[in-house]
Structures are given as C-alpha cells and as structure tokens.
Amino acid sequence: MKTEDTQTESYICDSIITSANRWDHFLARFGWRRSHHRVKPGLYKLGNPTQESLVFVSANYTLSFDVLRSSLKGIDCYILVLDTKGINVWCAAGKGTFGTDELVHRIEMTKLSEVVKHRTIILPQLGAPGVCAYEVRKRSGFKVEYGPVRALDLPKYLETRTANAEMRRVRFNLKDRLVLIPVENKAFLFIMIVVIFTGLFTQDIWKSLQIFGTLITGLVLFPILLPWIPTRDFTTKGFLLGGVAVIMIYSLPSYLMNGIVGGALVFETLINMLIMTPVVAYLALNFTGSTTFTSRTGVKREIFKYIPILAVMIISGIVLSVIRS
Amino acid sequence: MLMKILQKTAKNKLINTLEYKPELCINCGMCSTVCPHGVFQPGKDTAQMVRFEACMECGACQLNCSVNAIKVESGEGCANAMILAALKIRKEACCGESCCEK
Numbered sequence: 292m293k294t295e296d297t298q299t300e301s302y303i304c305d306s307i308i309t310s311a312n313r314w315d316h317f318l319a320r321f322g323w324r325r326s327h328h329r330v331k332p333g334l335y336k337l338g339n340p341t342q343e344s345l346v347f348v349s350a351n352y353t354l355s356f357d358v359l360r361s362s363l364k365g366i367d368c369y370i371l372v373l374d375t376k377g378i379n380v381w382c383a384a385g386k387g388t389f390g391t392d393e394l395v396h397r398i399e400m401t402k403l404s405e406v407v408k409h410r411t412i413i414l415p416q417l418g419a420p421g422v423c424a425y426e427v428r429k430r431s432g433f434k435v436e437y438g439p440v441r442a443l444d445l446p447k448y449l450e451t452r453t454a455n456a457e458m459r460r461v462r463f464n465l466k467d468r469l470v471l472i473p474v475e476n477k478a479f480l481f482i483m484i485v486v487i488f489t490g491l492f493t494q495d496i497w498k499s500l501q502i503f504g505t506l507i508t509g510l511v512l513f514p515i516l517l518p519w520i521p522t523r524d525f526t527t528k529g530f531l532l533g534g535v536a537v538i539m540i541y542s543l544p545s546y547l548m549n550g551i552v553g554g555a556l557v558f559e560t561l562i563n564m565l566i567m568t569p570v571v572a573y574l575a576l577n578f579t580g581s582t583t584f585t586s587r588t589g590v591k592r593e594i595f596k597y598i599p600i601l602a603v604m605i606i607s608g609i610v611l612s613v614i615r616s
Numbered sequence: 617m618l619m620k621i622l623q624k625t626a627k628n629k630l631i632n633t634l635e636y637k638p639e640l641c642i643n644c645g646m647c648s649t650v651c652p653h654g655v656f657q658p659g660k661d662t663a664q665m666v667r668f669e670a671c672m673e674c675g676a677c678q679l680n681c682s683v684n685a686i687k688v689e690s691g692e693g694c695a696n697a698m699i700l701a702a703l704k705i706r707k708e709a710c711c712g713e714s715c716c717e718k
Binding site for chain 2: 384386417419425456459460461579584588593595598
C-alpha cells in the first residue's frame with residue numbers, strides 16, 4: 292500500500308530567483324550532490340490562482356522548476372510538479388520518468404479535477420518523448436497542450452496560445468554548450484588525479500601540464516569549438532582537434548624548447564599522436580550524450596566504426612614508446 | 617529502379633531509423649508540434665517529412681501519433697552505456713537510474 296495515495300495540500304511558490312537559488316543551480320551544474328537538487332512533487336500555487344487558472348507542468352529538478360516559475364512572473368496559475376527524481380524535463384522524458392504514468396498519477400493524487408474547472412494542462416514541448424498526449428486525455432480527462440521549448444518564451448506564447456516555428460526548435464549555441472562542460476565533472480576529477488600522480492611519479496611538472504592540456508582539449512575546447520570543427524562524426528572531429536593539440540602541446544615545444552628535429556621529432560610526434568588523439572576523440576564521442584541533435588543510430592555507428600581503431604592506436608603507441616625507452 | 621530504392625533505404629538506415637507512412641496520417645498535426653528539429657511540417661492533407669536527416673530519434677512523434685504512422689528506434693544513446701553493452705559487460709545500454717544526470 293503506497294504511503295501517499297492523495298496529496299491534496301498544495302504548496303506555495305513565487306517567481307523570485309534568490310541568490311540561494313542561483314548558488315543551487317551552480318552546484319547542480321557542477322554535479323555537487325547532483326541528485327539532491329529537487330523540489331517536492333505536487334501542486335503549487337503561483338500568485339492567487341482560481342478554478343479558471345492555467346495549469347503548467349514541470350519536472351522536480353530545481354533548475355527546471357525555477358526557470359518555469361520565474362518565467363511566469365505576474366501570472367496567477369498552478370504548477371503541477373512531477374517526480375522526475377531531480378532530472379530535467381528532456382532527459383526525464385527520454386527515460387520515461389517525465390511520462391504518461393507519472394503525469395496521470397500526479398493528476399489523480401492532487402485531485403486536479405476538483406481544483407480547476409477546465410481540463411487543459413500545459414506541458415513543456417520537450418516532455419513529449421515521454422508523454423502520450425492522447426493516452427493522458429483518455430485516462431485523466433485532461434488535454435495536454437504542448438507549450439514552447441523554452442519557458443522564457445511562455446509570456447509570448449500565452450498571448451495567442453500558439454507557438455511559432457522558432458519556439459518549437461531546440462538550439463545548441465555557445466552558451467548552451469558552455470554550461471554543459473561541467474557535466475563531466477567526474478572525468479575532470481579523474482584527470483586531476485592522473486595529472487597529480489604523473490607529476491609526483493615523473494618529478495616532471497611539464498609532463499603533467501601536457502597531459503592536463505590534452506585532456507582539457509577534449510573536455511573544454513571540444514564543446515566550445517564543436518560547430519567549427521570539420522567532419523560530421525564527433526569521433527573524427529575529436530581526432531582532428533586532438534591532432535592539432537598534440538602538435539601545439541608536444542611537438543612544437545619539443546622543437547622550440549629542446550631543439551628536437553628530424554627523425555626524432557617525427558617519431559616522438561607519432562607516438563604522441565597514437566596515444567593522445569584517441570583520448571581526445573573518445574572525449575569528443577562522449578560529448579554526444581550532452582548534445583541536442585545526435586541520434587542513437589549515429590552514436591552506435593561511430594562506436595562500431597571507431598572504437599576498434601582507437602584501441603589499436605593506443606596499444607601501438609604504448610608499444611612504440613616502450614620500444615623507444 | 618528497385619536497386620536505387622534499396623540503396624537509399626540502406627543508406628538512410630545508417631543515418632537514423634525514422635519511418636513515416638503518410639497513407640496512415642490523419643493530419644492531426646502532433647508530430648509537427650512535438651518535433652524539436654522540424655522534421656515534420658503541417659501539410660494540406662497529411663504531415664510532410666521535410667528534414668529526415670535532422671531526426672535525433674527522441675521518439676516524441678511516434679509516441680504522440682495516435683494512428684502509428686511513425687516508427688523510430690528511440691532509446692538511450694549514451695556512448696559509454698552502448699560501449700559497455702557492445703563489450704557484453706552490461707546487458708542493456710543503460711547505466712541505471714543514477715546516471716543521465718544532466
């Protein structure tokens with residue numbers, strides 16, 4: 292027997308984003324206690340809603356909830372928050388937690404049909420991969436209206452209750468890419484450990500810095516430069532960027548600072564290319580999971596096409612470097 | 617002629633798994649509404665698939681089409697999970713509930 296069969300008390304919220312909220316968003320982006328950034332699921336009152344007021348639906352990730360309520364400034368309405376386990380709308384929709392069952396369940400639990408007279412709920416468009424609108428209508432009596440992709444477009448949307456094509460498109464511009472860089476915070480922590488250990492082991496700070504530079508190329512430079520790097524596959528983009536990085540971080544300093552030239556420089560560059568460009572290519576491939584446009588089929592194809600090549604390159608590089616020493 | 621169609625289908629399958637049957641479409645407009653990349657646009661009698669190559673296989677169109685005119689293999693496309701699944705280290709391509717933390 293479930294402990295919460297009904298949840299008819301509603302919560303209050305406002306449209307103000309405090310500095311505590313902003314700090315919470317910052318921590319969430321950097322993965323600090325990532326699963327803790329949640330609000331309680333249930334029905335929230337924004338302003339002074341009546342039985343005629345609009346009902347908006349959100350995920351219970353603080354960032355999702357906050358961007359919705361702050362975009363609805365001055366509007367009296369209800370916000371129905373689903374339990375998406377602290378995950379944002381689009382990812383939760385893909386997983387199914389921002390989904391038909393949870394939506395119907397939450398409508399039942401909050402007795403929404405007794406709170407408002409109308410039968411419309413406004414969902415973020417990116418909830419659609421998880422929500423079957425016609426099934427929600429059948430099971431709950433509520434009609435799903437898909438609002439715009441971005442909550443910020445809601446005031447404009449609400450003027451006509453229609454969205455233009457631009458409001459229904461997802462973009463992936465520089466700012467969007469920048470905020471996703473800290474998602475790989477665990478990888479970044481791992482890098483720092485590798486860098487520190489290399490430094491302690493080889494007693495050579497320069498070597499540490501070189502490894503750091505290569506890994507930062509994959510984790511930070513790649514997301515930034517993504518649309519400007521040639522080729523369509525992320526792995527090949529990573530190879531190209533990694534190749535340039537090896538030359539800038541290893542070959543050029545070897546030539547300029549240590550005067551290494553000719554066959555020795557070529558051999559050294561070869562080894563570094565064999566080991567380091569696959570690392571950058573792998574980090575690039577991994578970034579597909581953070582983008583808004585790569586397909587499952589495309590990622591699968593890249594894995595089967597390139598991972599064996601990456602493995603062979605790294606092994607060859609290690610073998611050659613063992614031979615060299 | 618048949619060869620050309622077969623080759624195009626094979627090539628498309630490498631890009632994505634989206635399949636649309638306009639003969640089933642009842643012109644409700646949902647696919648055009650929910651698609652984040654404008655793959656479908658409203659048409660006179662049926663939806664028009666105008667940007668096949670832009671499909672990211674999120675499945676929103678398939679889920680919201682009440683007459684099953686659209687098929688696509690949606691699911692998680694996390695590179696790490698798929699690599700582990702391919703190496704048979706994991707059974708399915710998913711890291712579990714705790715992952716997907718964006």
